[in-house]
Amino acid sequence: MSKKAGIIFFVLFLCGCSSVPFKRVSYVPLADRDPAKLREDFARKWPQRFEVTNSSVFGYRWMKFSSFGPLRVDTLKKSFTVAGLNPLGVKLFELDFANGTVDARYVFPELAKHGDFAKASGEDIKNIYLDCLPPPDSKVIVGQYRIVFRAPVPDGFLDYVFAGEDNLLIEKHFYKNNHKLWSVFYYEYVFRGGKVIPAEIIFRHHAHHYILTVKLKEIIKIE
Numbered sequence: 001m002s003k004k005a006g007i008i009f010f011v012l013f014l015c016g017c018s019s020v021p022f023k024r025v026s027y028v029p030l031a032d033r034d035p036a037k038l039r040e041d042f043a044r045k046w047p048q049r050f051e052v053t054n055s056s057v058f059g060y061r062w063m064k065f066s067s068f069g070p071l072r073v074d075t076l077k078k079s080f081t082v083a084g085l086n087p088l089g090v091k092l093f094e095l096d097f098a099n100g101t102v103d104a105r106y107v108f109p110e111l112a113k114h115g116d117f118a119k120a121s122g123e124d125i126k127n128i129y130l131d132c133l134p135p136p137d138s139k140v141i142v143g144q145y146r147i148v149f150r151a152p153v154p155d156g157f158l159d160y161v162f163a164g165e166d167n168l169l170i171e172k173h174f175y176k177n178n179h180k181l182w183s184v185f186y187y188e189y190v191f192r193g194g195k196v197i198p199a200e201i202i203f204r205h206h207a208h209h210y211i212l213t214v215k216l217k218e219i220i221k222i223e
Contacts, residue, residue, distance in 0.1 A: 022187040022200045025164045027145040035140045035147050038167050043133055047195040049074045051221040059211040067092065073129050082125055097122045124212060128184050128203055132169055134160040168196065181207050195222050
């Protein structure tokens with residue numbers, strides 16, 4: 001087990017066991033959709049700020065462990081605050097992410113011995129909830145059931161995959177040196193006041209061989 005996966009395993013080992021089944025995306029033909037219009041529609045639906053409560057399940061090989069906690073995201077400022085609790089309500093961590101840097105407000109004492117815990121967890125959450133709108137100058141790849149926006153980023157490129165009946169973002173993939181390092185799969189969204197919130201998510205880290213499954217429990221605020 002890698003050091004990063006081992007740290008996250010330790011956190012979620014304290015939290016108990018759970019599983020979350022998700023329904024697969026229903027694909028529809030998209031070949032006649034205007035990619036620019038599709039991106040514009042999604043930009044209007046994606047919230048500027050939101051606050052939710054999520055449950056999370058970490059999976060490494062045959063092991064699955066769960067946690068629970070609030071998340072506040074500002075997509076314009078590219079920042080968030082997140083906390084993780086175990087089933088007894090004991091706080092395991094509270095992290096802030098702003099200006100590209102993770103600040104650990106609190107980390108469970110045993111976890112504090114591992115200096116990269118905050119960075120590792122913060123990066124995964126950032127990859128799930130921030131930078132979900134492809135840049136306007138992305139390369140567009142139109143398929144029968146998917147439209148992919150490919151955008152260059154430092155050290156590689158990001159693929160944003162849109163599909164389904166509502167033409168929403170269903171996948172994000174990061175490639176470095178032509179190797180896929182991580183992926184996000186958005187299986188379900190909740191619609192609220194003209195905005196959408198991802199409700200069923202799987203984050204897969206191909207390099208470290210673990211899976212993080214996130215399920216929306218409550219929408220507290222959405223703008």
